[in-house]
Amino acid sequence: MEPVIIVNFKAYREATARDAEALAKMIEKYCIVAVQNADIYRVSRIARKVYAQHIDPVGYGAFTGHDTAYCLKENGASGVIINHSEDQMPMDSIKKAVEIAREAGLETVVCIRTPELVKKVSNFKPDFIAYESPELIGSGISVTTRPDTIKKVIELAGGKTPVLCGAGITKADDVRKAIALGCSGIVVASGVVKASNPAAVISSFRQASGCVQ
Ligand code: G3P
Numbered sequence: 001m002e003p004v005i006i007v008n009f010k011a012y013r014e015a016t017a018r019d020a021e022a023l024a025k026m027i028e029k030y031c032i033v034a035v036q037n038a039d040i041y042r043v044s045r046i047a048r049k050v051y052a053q054h055i056d057p058v059g060y061g062a063f064t065g066h067d068t069a070y071c072l073k074e075n076g077a078s079g080v081i082i083n084h085s086e087d088q089m090p091m092d093s094i095k096k097a098v099e100i101a102r103e104a105g106l107e108t109v110v111c112i113r114t115p116e117l118v119k120k121v122s123n124f125k126p127d128f129i130a131y132e133s134p135e136l137i138g139s140g141i142s143v144t145t146r147p148d149t150i151k152k153v154i155e156l157a158g159g160k161t162p163v164l165c166g167a168g169i170t171k172a173d174d175v176r177k178a179i180a181l182g183c184s185g186i187v188v189a190s191g192v193v194k195a196s197n198p199a200a201v202i203s204s205f206r207q208a209s210g211c212v213q
Pocket residue numbers: 008084132136137138139140166167168169187188189190191
């Protein structure tokens with residue numbers, strides 16, 4: 001499997017609405033773009049692969065104000081980030097969200113803040129587990145400065161669920177290290193969204209990950 005690179009647009013101003021489209025246009029050939037749910041439709045018309053940043057653990061029905069997997073899928077999402085450290089959910093909701101996403105045909109990335117959660121979360125059979133150290137998010141200090149924790153997460157996942165890592169990744173070398181540690185890819189936000197040349201950064205990440213282009 002090719003290494004996975006997900007760029008999380010979060011709710012950054014430079015990655016919102018029209019600017020989300022512009023950024024996606026620049027970088028989509030190198031990565032998956034995870035945009036705000038309200039931007040899914042517009043970005044999916046121009047980008048190869050778009051993820052939602054959240055779903056609620058509900059299906060069709062009387063759920064005013066909820067983001068459903070079915071609606072996001074219909075509007076062009078191909079996957080979803082669940083339980084991001086900035087959007088945490090109780091364990092039973094994570095389980096339900098993964099099940100509904102799978103049923104709707106969305107790929108699932110479940111984020112965890114500590115290795116202790118690997119076993120529980122891998123029982124839900126998400127497509128990926130993403131380990132992010134919350135204190136390093138947006139810090140410019142890469143999660144790969146915690147190699148032992150990353151190795152622990154991979155070991156606990158036991159080869160059954162591919163592991164991504166994220167937080168503080170800004171350099172191609174951080175990506176190289178993540179892959180060398182055994183990660184199946186990375187999740188990045190500010191290092192790309194806030195870069196003066198996002199396309200150059202993401203293309204260098206892609207090369208560093210071992211992808212050809
Ligand atoms: O989901 C990605 C993320 O939380 C990492 O953020 O800004 O440290 O790349 P950042």
